[in-house]
Amino acid sequence: MPGRFRVLNLPLLAAALAAGLYAGEPSGVDAGQVLDSYLLASRTQRQRLNGSTAEVSFEAEIPKLHKMGRLSALRRVSRLGRLTYDILRYEGDNSVKNNVIARYLSAEVQVRESSDDSLSIIPQNYKFSYRGTRHFEGRRVYAFDVKPRAKRKGLFKGSIWIDAEDYLLVRETGRFVRNPSVFIKKVQFTRDYQHKDGLAVVTRLETTVETRVVGPAHMTVNYADYRFEPSFVNVGLIQTDSQ
Numbered sequence: 001m002p003g004r005f006r007v008l009n010l011p012l013l014a015a016a017l018a019a020g021l022y023a024g025e026p027s028g029v030d031a032g033q034v035l036d037s038y039l040l041a042s043r044t045q046r047q048r049l050n051g052s053t054a055e056v057s058f059e060a061e062i063p064k065l066h067k068m069g070r071l072s073a074l075r076r077v078s079r080l081g082r083l084t085y086d087i088l089r090y091e092g093d094n095s096v097k098n099n100v101i102a103r104y105l106s107a108e109v110q111v112r113e114s115s116d117d118s119l120s121i122i123p124q125n126y127k128f129s130y131r132g133t134r135h136f137e138g139r140r141v142y143a144f145d146v147k148p149r150a151k152r153k154g155l156f157k158g159s160i161w162i163d164a165e166d167y168l169l170v171r172e173t174g175r176f177v178r179n180p181s182v183f184i185k186k187v188q189f190t191r192d193y194q195h196k197d198g199l200a201v202v203t204r205l206e207t208t209v210e211t212r213v214v215g216p217a218h219m220t221v222n223y224a225d226y227r228f229e230p231s232f233v234n235v236g237l238i239q240t241d242s243q
Contacts, residue, residue: 035162053074054201058220060218067092068092071101101219125150126146127148127149129146131143131144143159154178157177158172166195166198168193171192174188176189184212
């Protein structure tokens with residue numbers, strides 16, 4: 001999830017609650033405290049994911065044309081946050097590659113290069129409604145509906161699930177409120193996360209794109225083998241205070 005997070009302090013959160021940002025809160029769970037813990041847990045996600053590499057596989061199809069394609073790549077995020085893909089191989093029809101996979105890669109790079117909080121899942125950008133607890137893959141999660149405050153590219157209307165133990169994201173699902181391209185009518189997605197060394201890393205993305213040219217297209221992306229470079233501190237690029 002791109003963007004740098006600012007710490008939301010308790011007085012500000014209390015004001016947000018008073019303003020009705022977190023509607024639909026059942027008794028027994030403090031939805032404001034859950035969201036405050038989520039913000040504190042996730043505010044360094046972008047910086048810590050810088051300097052990472054993951055193996056990514058794409059499977060996409062255009063049912064109307066009976067065409068499919070599979071692409072394997074290395075997904076790299078530099079220490080400065082720049083996202084690039086090294087394509088390893090592609091099998092399938094070029095129309096799937098050009099109209100589905102390539103457009104997704106281009107949109108993701110644009111979102112990743114956003115240098116502020118404008119796309120982050122935070123109260124400045126979204127209204128939250130608590131919907132109770134769920135159980136997902138053996139863990140307890142808090143479910144929230146999210147609705148963007150503005151109709152900007154990269155924001156979505158849907159829901160998020162937050163882990164009840166470490167308060168990191170487990171799942172995002174919904175529909176983008178503004179299409180990333182004139183060639184696209186609607187984008188729906190579900191993004192699942194795995195928690196690794198205090199980070200929430202994407203493991204699977206399923207998306208359906210309604211295109212204006214070739215009709216609906218489906219794509220599944222799987223992420224594996226995350227590797228992280230030493231931090232700036234560890235390699236001596238940032239000097240820590242001596243005691």
